[in-house]
Amino acid sequence: MSGMKVVEALREALGPGKVATDEASLQARRHDYWALSAIRDHRKDPAPVPACVVRPGNVLDVQAALRAAAAAGAPVIPFGLGSGVVGGVIARPDAVVLDMSAMSRVRSIDPTDLMATFDAGVRGTDAEAAVAAQGLTIGHWPQSVAVSSVGGWVATRASGQFSTAYGNIEDMVLAVEAVLPDGTLVTLGKGPRASVGPDLRALILGSEGALGVITGVTLSLRRAPEARALSVFEIADMDRGFELQRQIVQAGWRPPVMRQYDPRESRRMDARASACLLLMIHEGPSGLVGAETAAVGELVAAAGATPMPAEVAERWLENRNHVPSWDQLLARGLVVDTVEVSAPWSRIGSVYGDAVSALARIPGLIAGSAHSSHAYRSGLNLYFTFAIQTDDTEAMEPAYLAAWRAILEATDLHGGSLSHHHGIGRVRREWLERELGAGGVTLLRRVKSALDPRGMMNPGVLIPNA
Numbered sequence: 001m002s003g004m005k006v007v008e009a010l011r012e013a014l015g016p017g018k019v020a021t022d023e024a025s026l027q028a029r030r031h032d033y034w035a036l037s038a039i040r041d042h043r044k045d046p047a048p049v050p051a052c053v054v055r056p057g058n059v060l061d062v063q064a065a066l067r068a069a070a071a072a073g074a075p076v077i078p079f080g081l082g083s084g085v086v087g088g089v090i091a092r093p094d095a096v097v098l099d100m101s102a103m104s105r106v107r108s109i110d111p112t113d114l115m116a117t118f119d120a121g122v123r124g125t126d127a128e129a130a131v132a133a134q135g136l137t138i139g140h141w142p143q144s145v146a147v148s149s150v151g152g153w154v155a156t157r158a159s160g161q162f163s164t165a166y167g168n169i170e171d172m173v174l175a176v177e178a179v180l181p182d183g184t185l186v187t188l189g190k191g192p193r194a195s196v197g198p199d200l201r202a203l204i205l206g207s208e209g210a211l212g213v214i215t216g217v218t219l220s221l222r223r224a225p226e227a228r229a230l231s232v233f234e235i236a237d238m239d240r241g242f243e244l245q246r247q248i249v250q251a252g253w254r255p256p257v258m259r260q261y262d263p264r265e266s267r268r269m270d271a272r273a274s275a276c277l278l279l280m281i282h283e284g285p286s287g288l289v290g291a292e293t294a295a296v297g298e299l300v301a302a303a304g305a306t307p308m309p310a311e312v313a314e315r316w317l318e319n320r321n322h323v324p325s326w327d328q329l330l331a332r333g334l335v336v337d338t339v340e341v342s343a344p345w346s347r348i349g350s351v352y353g354d355a356v357s358a359l360a361r362i363p364g365l366i367a368g369s370a371h372s373s374h375a376y377r378s379g380l381n382l383y384f385t386f387a388i389q390t391d392d393t394e395a396m397e398p399a400y401l402a403a404w405r406a407i408l409e410a411t412d413l414h415g416g417s418l419s420h421h422h423g424i425g426r427v428r429r430e431w432l433e434r435e436l437g438a439g440g441v442t443l444l445r446r447v448k449s450a451l452d453p454r455g456m457m458n459p460g461v462l463i464p465n466a
């Protein structure tokens with residue numbers, strides 16, 4: 001069926017006001033925030049516009065849209081707020097982009113059970129403001145909190161800056177409501193915990209729009225912390241910092257924020273830094289904050305780290321949610337992106353060292369650096385940033401891919417995981433077998449064909465060789 005016929009079928013199913021075909025709507029939903037899509041725009045090789053943008057107002061609209069698209073044989077691309085950075089959204093001329101941003105209702109907040117249910121399209125900062133008005137917090141603070149949706153967090157298995165104590169999104173999701181490609185509505189999960197067979201929520205977490213559409217999410221909440229303390233230290237090198245962080249978390253302490261910057265990034269954080277900055281935020285009941293600050297202080301002193309002014313952490317708190325403009329960077333000939341991975345404690349130093357060395361060998365590289373920002377009993381993440389200078393527009397994409405390859409090869413070589421929180425999208429799709437093995441990819445393909453036999457949901461993401 002042609003693009004026009006899909007649009008007619010959708011207008012009939014949902015009413016004309018929810019199906020947009022004007023140029024501005026189509027242009028705004030061509031792709032997400034993937035740096036490579038921005039590079040292709042810059043090169044004048046942009047992603048095509050979709051056939052239409054559908055804005056469902058409720059679950060019934062989502063069901064109707066999926067059924068109409070299925071009958072028309074049209075692919076459907078769920079779109080939260082478009083802050084994804086791995087190419088989870090790239091339109092095609094026959095596709096229906098399902099823009100979830102009109103599903104923006106806070107459905108309920110329960111201050112006794114500490115649960116809140118949101119429409120999937122609720123903006124992160126709106127969700128947090130709604131619970132904050134009742135003295136509560138979700139505690140999920142991705143840097144993109146102001147430009148991402150609750151449904152997008154679930155679809156990408158997102159992580160917030162306070163994750164070391166509060167966990168990642170999978171630790172907060174109590175229930176997921178989703179519409180499967182055939183229009184079936186499922187609500188998976190209820191309360192604090194259940195033993196009811198396999199955890200089907202996990203099928204939707206990280207599904208990147210390829211298995212269905214998330215329409216609602218119930219998150220567990222926390223009471224706003226009574227106290228907060230900030231501390232900053234300097235330590236001689238990355239390996240000593242990793243070892244200190246390992247001791248802190250393995251002793252049972254959980255500073256919600258614990259970030260370690262390599263020398264290059266430390267200098268960017270504070271001109272006085274001459275080695276690696278370690279920044280911590282402690283939160284909770286004041287007794288716990290006091291005890292944690294004192295115990296961590298002893299570990300820090302024993303490791304030979306020295307205190308730095310807490311204003312470094314205050315500045316980070318104030319400026320932490322800056323969203324870079326790819327267009328401005330590309331206009332200056334700068335190819336920039338970030339790549340996040342993780343590894344066990346015993347290998348994290350090798351991943352860091354090899355990745356930074358491999359980046360340094362890329363022609364035109366002007367910065368290749370990393371920090372850690374999410375710590376676990378068994379290991380740590382690393383968040384690499386690279387910047388490559390080139391005025392040759394045609395050289396940008398190969399340079400970009402070379403930098404990604406440098407980081408992922410080093411991570412894979414040392415047995416790390418190839419994504420910590422941004423997901424697979426398109427940029428890591430052909431790397432997924434290294435993470436899951438051939439058997440794991442076969443299993444994922446079987447899940448995909450069981451739920452989405454027509455392959456209509458977000459074709460091109462997540463599944464290798466799709």
Ligand SMILES: Cc1cc2nc3c(=O)[nH]c(=O)nc-3n(C[C@H](O)[C@H](O)[C@H](O)COP(=O)(O)OP(=O)(O)OC[C@H]3O[C@@H](n4cnc5c(N)ncnc54)[C@H](O)[C@@H]3O)c2cc1C
Binds near residue numbers: 077085121210322461
């Ligand atoms: C400056 C910046 C900072 C960032 N910081 C962080 C960070 O700290 N932590 C982190 O985890 N991520 C971060 N990200 C990445 C991004 O914000 C997250 O991946 C976020 O969860 C995406 O949400 P979104 O609503 O914008 O989703 P979108 O970009 O719209 O979509 C992302 C993927 O999810 C799918 N999807 C979206 N909504 C639904 C739905 N309702 N049902 C089914 N599929 C859906 C899409 O099809 C797509 O594959 C950052 C991004 C930027 C630009």
